[in-house]
Amino acid sequence: MILLVPANPLRPRRPDDHFAAEAEAAHAIGLEVALVDHDALARGDALRAVAAVPGGDRALYRGWMLNSVQYDSFAAALSARDVILRTSAEQYQQAHELPGWYQALATVTPTSSWTIGSDRAAFDQACAELGTGSAVLRDYTKSMKHYWQEAAFIPDLTDAAAAWQVASRFLELRAEDFTGGIVLRCFEHFTTAEIRTWWIDGTCAMVGAHPDTPTDLPPVDVDLTEIAPLVAALDLPFVTVDLAQRADGRWRVIEMGDGQVSDRPATIDPRTLITALLAGVR
Template sequence: MMLLVPSDVLRPRHPDAHFAAEASAARASGIEVALVDHDALATSAGARQAVCRVPAGDDAVYRGWMLRSEQYAAFANALAQRDVTLRTTAGHYRRAHELPGWYSSLAAVTPRSVWTVGDDRAAFDRARSDLGPGPAVLRDYVKSMKHYWTEAAFIPELSDAEKAWAVANRFRELRAEDMVGGFVLRGFENFTSYEVRTWWVDGRCQLIGPHPDNPDDAAVADPDLSLVRPLVAELGLPFVTVDLFLRADDRWRVVEIGDGQVSDRPHAITPEAMITMLQSGAS
């Protein structure tokens, strides 16, 4: 297995500081580490330049900053031209990275959701009607604006068309060119725990820890994965994270699935544990 990490912007022969510890742990385990230019990856035309220092190899895993699905596809194609195969294909990445890719498989354990294609008002109103009255949380295919909760994330009542659209419009303004796909409306559920991030390789949960956004002193609950486990396995994805909350009725609910390559690692999970987990899927 080869580990690919972003290079430092100012020192391109060194790994980005955010991923340097994982790169060091990989090298200590005998894993080859190669650097890619994330800024070049951010434009499809720059994918070949981004991977110009990656040596030929059979199997690779990326640990780096988030990419749009089309950028990841260009990344995978540029690597293939160098005889490097990403363990996570472009199709795998899109399915994990964008909510419409995984929602139907996890519908039984995640808040009810509807979405639009594009960001126009008519499509938003149709989605709002489809979800029905009541409170909802707004996001796009890959991200919410939860740090702007009252103005761009939480909709107290979907039947109030103007107030709901005001939240959607503010969300669109804040996401700007980073908005992906369209609006996603999710039925609001009352959660009572801190968020838990679980890490899965080839459909098996390998690590459980806090979400990186949790306070440092937040206790991490041990989630009941009995309902979640077979559903994640059926997705057939090589490396994902599954974020969960405990609902007020003591049921664990999935709030997000993400591609593990671009999911942030909390300090509670060591770089060595991350590398050991990735090696478990190398065979």
């Protein structure tokens, strides 16, 4: 088994600083670590990106976010070297893009509608499908929640002009990173900070803080009873599920992501993550 991590762009024989602790943890438990060139992956040169990866083994990836096309090229380039990623390109897209996981988790996540592309008429239709009330806007993979008032929150879905103004600002900020289409999610009031749960082969392996709020540790009594069988039914090898508690006490899914490209908060020891991940795939 090989752990693949991005190379440091300035010192390409070393892991990227952001993933160095996880690479060190992998070395400590006897896992081989190989470096990939993330910049080459991002510009579409997957063969160059994996040139330093030894052939003939299974692989786990922990690195920067890739879109689904980039990941597909990544997997194909590795396959040409007889290296098989634990997560297939199809599984990556299902976890990484909201339309891939929404139906399976619809009962535990805010009601959503989405477009294909960024057409205004399709956006208006998506707003109409949700009806009235407030919504949070994103694309298939990411929101701009740090620009909450101008590019994320829609106070009134029936105010078409104001809603499109928020969407237009979102599209401007996402620019070439815009993925898939515009997603609208009914606004729900949460009483806790988000937490990040880590799932390996459908089983929750860790519950921790969200990377945006690493010191807001989760309560000890997070109830996953409603959520766990739905995540397990997706049959995905390694995902994260971000949760927050609603005013009525129910834990709600804010986001699912592929675990390979989900950030680890500083309050989770890298050895804990790597040990859990390796135990789950051996």
